[in-house]
Amino acid sequence: xxxxxxxxxxxxxxxxxxxxxxxxxxxxxxxxxxxxxxxxxxxxxxxxxxxxxxxxxxxxxxxxxxxxxxxxxxxxxxxxxxxxxxxxxxxxxxxxxxxxxxxxxx
Amino acid sequence: xxxxxxxxxxxxxxxxxxxxxxxxxxxxxxxxxxxxxxxxxxxxxxxxxxxxxxxxxxxxxxxxxxxxxxxxxxxxxxxxxxxxxxxxxxxxxxxxxxxxxxxxxxxxxxxxxxxxxxxxxxxxxxxxxxxxxxxxxxxxxxxxxxxxxxxxxxxxxxxxxxxxxxxxxxxxxxxxxxxxxxxxxxxxxxxxxxxxxxxxxxxxxxxxxxxxxxxxxxxxxxxxxxxxxxxxxxxxxxxxxxxxxxxxxxxxxxxxxxxxxxxxxxxxxxxxxxxxxxxxxxxxxxxxxxxxxxxxxxxxxxxxxxxxxxxxxxxxxxxxxxxxxxxxxxxxxxxxxxxxxxxxxxxxxxxxxxxxxxxxxxxxxxxxxxxxxxxxxxxxxxxxxxxxxxxxxxxxxxxxxxxxxxxxx
Ligand SMILES: Cc1cc2nc3c(=O)[nH]c(=O)nc-3n(C[C@H](O)[C@H](O)[C@H](O)COP(=O)(O)OP(=O)(O)OC[C@H]3O[C@@H](n4cnc5c(N)ncnc54)[C@H](O)[C@@H]3O)c2cc1C
Ligand code: FES
Numbered sequence: 001x002x003x004x005x006x007x008x009x010x011x012x013x014x015x016x017x018x019x020x021x022x023x024x025x026x027x028x029x030x031x032x033x034x035x036x037x038x039x040x041x042x043x044x045x046x047x048x049x050x051x052x053x054x055x056x057x058x059x060x061x062x063x064x065x066x067x068x069x070x071x072x073x074x075x076x077x078x079x080x081x082x083x084x085x086x087x088x089x090x091x092x093x094x095x096x097x098x099x100x101x102x103x104x105x106x
Numbered sequence: 107x108x109x110x111x112x113x114x115x116x117x118x119x120x121x122x123x124x125x126x127x128x129x130x131x132x133x134x135x136x137x138x139x140x141x142x143x144x145x146x147x148x149x150x151x152x153x154x155x156x157x158x159x160x161x162x163x164x165x166x167x168x169x170x171x172x173x174x175x176x177x178x179x180x181x182x183x184x185x186x187x188x189x190x191x192x193x194x195x196x197x198x199x200x201x202x203x204x205x206x207x208x209x210x211x212x213x214x215x216x217x218x219x220x221x222x223x224x225x226x227x228x229x230x231x232x233x234x235x236x237x238x239x240x241x242x243x244x245x246x247x248x249x250x251x252x253x254x255x256x257x258x259x260x261x262x263x264x265x266x267x268x269x270x271x272x273x274x275x276x277x278x279x280x281x282x283x284x285x286x287x288x289x290x291x292x293x294x295x296x297x298x299x300x301x302x303x304x305x306x307x308x309x310x311x312x313x314x315x316x317x318x319x320x321x322x323x324x325x326x327x328x329x330x331x332x333x334x335x336x337x338x339x340x341x342x343x344x345x346x347x348x349x350x351x352x353x354x355x356x357x358x359x360x361x362x363x364x365x366x367x368x369x370x371x372x373x374x375x376x377x378x379x380x381x382x383x384x385x386x387x388x389x390x391x392x393x394x395x396x397x398x399x400x401x402x403x404x405x406x407x408x409x410x411x412x413x414x415x416x417x418x419x420x421x422x423x424x425x426x427x428x429x430x431x432x433x434x435x436x437x438x439x440x441x442x443x444x445x446x447x448x449x450x451x452x453x454x455x456x457x458x459x460x461x462x463x464x465x466x467x468x469x470x471x472x473x474x475x476x477x478x479x480x481x482x483x484x485x486x487x488x489x490x491x492x493x494x495x496x497x498x499x500x501x502x503x504x505x506x507x508x509x510x511x512x513x514x515x
Contacts, residue, residue, distance in 0.1 A: 022168070030172055032180070034132040039405045041151045045432040045441055046405070047486065067439070067482065074486030074510070106425055 002094040006033045006051075009103045018090045024061075024099060025049040025086035035101035042086035044068055047075040048105040049085045054098040061088045061097075077102045108420025111137040112211035115200055117190040117356070118142070122385025122407035123216030124149025124171045127182050129415035140208055141177065142185040142200070145239055148174050153404060155243040156267035157434045160250075161274045169240065190217070193360040195378055212380055212418055215357055215368060216411075219350035219386040219402060224259070228321030233328035234344045237264055249343035252276035257331045257341035259318055261288030263433045265347035266301060269310050270435040280339055281305070282313045282331060291349075294446070294465055297477050300458050301435070308436060313339070350402060352387045365389055367400040373423060374414040382417070384410035393426060394492070395447045395474075403431045428493045430485075437461075441482070443489035444475035456481060456506050464488065471497035483510040490514070 004027050006014045018027030028036040028049075037048035044067050053061055061083060064072070068087045072078055085099065114130060116123045119141045127139050127149075143149070150169040158164040167173075177184050185202065192201040193213070201207045221236035223229060233249060236242055246268065250256060254277040258265040261283035269279040281288060287298035302312055317334030321344055330338040352367040363369040363377040367389035374382045374390070385407040389400045405427065412424040430443040438461060449467035456463030464484035467475040472495060476488030487510035491498060502508045 026168070030176070032128050032131060032172065032176065037408065039408055040432055041153060041404070043153070043157075043432060043434060043439075045439060046430075070482040071486065074483055074490075104425075106427060 002090050002092060003096060004090070004094065005096075005098045006035070007098065007100045008033075008035050009101055020090055020092065022090055023086045024051065024088040024090060024094075024097070025084075027090065028085065035105070036085060037105040038086060040086075044071060044084060044087060047071045047084060050075050050078075050102050050105060051083055051085045051099040052079055052102070053081050053083050053088075054100070055081065057094070057097050060093050076104070076106075108418065109137070109211065110135050110419060112418070113138050113140075113209065114212045114214065114418065115140045115208050115210035116142065116214045116216055117193075117200060118216035118218055118353070118385070118387070119145070119149050119184070119186065120216060120218045120385065120407075121149065121151060121171070121404055122218070122411050123214065125408055125411035126214050126216060126384060126415055127177070127180075128172065129412055130418065131180050131182075133415050133419040133421055135415070135419050136181075137211070139182040140185060140210075141182055142188055142190050142202065142208075144187065144189040144203075145241070146187045147240060148172065148177065148184065148186070150240060151404070152238070155240065156237060156264050156271060160243060160247055160268065160271040162247075166240075190356060193356050195360055195381070198380070210380075212382070214414055215354075215376070215381065215383040215387060216385050217353035217356070217387050219352045221346070222349045222351050224318065224346055224348060226318065226320040228323055228328065228332075229346075231321050231323040231328040232326055233323075233342065234321050234346065236346055237268060238350070246343065246345060247275075250275045250277045254278070254343065255280070255341045257282060257339055257344045259331065259344060259346045260348040261285075261290070261312075261314075262292065262347050262349065263289070263431075265345065266305065267433060267435055268345055268347070269305060270308070273308055273310060274436075278309070280311045280313060280341070282316050282318060282333070282339070284315070284317060286315045288312070288314070293442075293477060294452060294467070296452070296454065296458070296465055297440075297479075300479065301438075304436065304438065304461070350386065352389075352400060354387050357383065357387075369398070370410070372413065372426075373417040374410045375417060382414040384414050392429065392445070394428065394495075395445055397447065399429075399445070401429055403429065405430050426493075428489050430489060437480075439480055439482075441478045441485035442475065443478075443485060444473065444492040446475040449474045451500075453500060453504055455484060455504060466503060468500065471500065473498060487511070487514050
């Protein structure tokens with residue numbers, strides 16, 4: 001279980017408990033956090049689950065697959081700390097994780 | 107004026123209906139929401155039913171869009187295992203299969219589509235199945251496993267995905283298609299040929315241009331598919347995947363405009379201003395192509411759920427989206443954006459033999475549609491160029507050494 005803070009683009013924070021083994025994207029969808037669309041449900045096919053990972057968590061969120069890199073490369077408003085949240089698996093290690101959401105996913 | 111306290115009733119608790127309830131709450135709707143669904147489950151995602159879930163790589167909890175408690179915690183009453191059987195637009199009520207009726211200020215019809223069935227001898231044998239619901243998927247999974255033989259009637263996406271999953275579970279699979287190629291309605295011939303070859307190299311067999319006469323059985327259970335040429339293909343299960351029919355009967359009976367689905371506008375509103383319709387059941391405008399279409403995809407269900415929730419809560423609607431779709435088979439990720447309407451040229455970028463390529467459908471110098479196999483840059487940039495209607499250079503697009511960013515520059 002990890003407590004994850006999702007920060008909407010306007011600064012609104014949503015703090016939710018997310019189960020191990022699920023993804024950071026699922027944590028947002030199952031708790032109805034606005035700003036993550038996840039059109040493909042985690043198939044790494046849509047890039048509408050884009051988040052910015054706070055620097056402190058950089059090494060802990062796992063490496064990007066080639067597919068994720070490639071999708072992100074063409075998403076809007078990408079930064080060095082951009083990730084597709086469906087590709088980040090939740091573990092105890094991620095307790096306290098903070099992710100920020102882009103202005104729009106489309 | 108939007109009334110945030112309006113009583114919203116949603117008929118159909120699938121991907122579109124469940125998402126509409128969630129978006130209404132995100133957008134500040136405070137009135138009661140009733141969600142009525144004839145399946146016994148809270149809204150769930152169907153795409154994994156032929157893919158990850160069927161292969162055993164995803165569990166039931168991951169299919170549900172929200173945990174069951176979410177609905178009660180958020181003022182959404184669930185009426186599951188019940189059908190909406192009637193709609194009275196004057197009284198503004200819907201009647202349920204258990205005799206109750208519910209009043210609404212705003213109604214959202216999200217009844218989806220159902221699998222088309224084949225009126226053939228033997229179609230009622232046990233083991234002749236469809237794949238639309240979680241219950242269907244359970245039955246299919248139970249019929250698969252090492253040594254089992256699956257016959258798929260209809261070479262559409264669901265059929266191809268089910269065949270790929272069957273192979274992953276150690277089953278034999280044959281695909282029987284009436285047309286001379288699979289994916290005939292939804293993909294270009296090059297893509298059909300590519301997928302056929304890829305499936306064949308993984309042990310799937312094909313019967314193309316093959317008519318099905320019926321199903322053979324023993325003791326009430328299917329044992330084979332009978333073809334028009336007289337042969338019977340032996341199988342332990344037959345999956346019929348021959349398209350879907352919109353569940354628009356209630357709307358028709360209530361006098362709403364329907365034409366191959368419930369007709370809606372760009373806000374997902376039907377011909378009755380207090381009634382919206384969203385998802386697979388709708389015939390919707392596609393301004394980019396100057397047409398109306400009935401789409402069967404999750405992105406479409408989500409876009410229309412947002413349109414309806416925005417209109418109901420008085421927010422500006424979402425930015426129009428380019429229709430898109432994906433399919434996973436083996437290690438292939440297919441992503442399709444746009445529709446090939448009015449295209450005059452087909453241009454291939456990349457190498458099909460390397461299972462990494464994209465097919466562009468061009469109308470002049472505009473991209474109308476892109477079908478990308480293991481090619482995210484082509485899909486992402488193609489989708490964006492379809493939406494922006496920007497003219498491109500055909501020479502650059504055809505040359506994989508020119509990056510997609512440069513093509514779009
Ligand atoms: C196996 C499979 C794989 C798929 N794969 C993909 C994919 O990879 N990508 C993609 O984009 N799309 C895919 N789709 C399509 C996608 O799942 C649908 O487009 C989406 O579910 C549409 O949502 P909907 O709410 O309109 O319809 P549905 O999800 O079908 O929901 C409608 C619900 O309403 C219920 N209902 C109908 N009539 C009544 C009534 N009178 N009263 C009460 N309830 C009623 C139905 O039983 C159903 O539960 C797939 C579909 C299937 C079946
Ligand atoms: S949910 Fe589609 S890429 Fe993450």
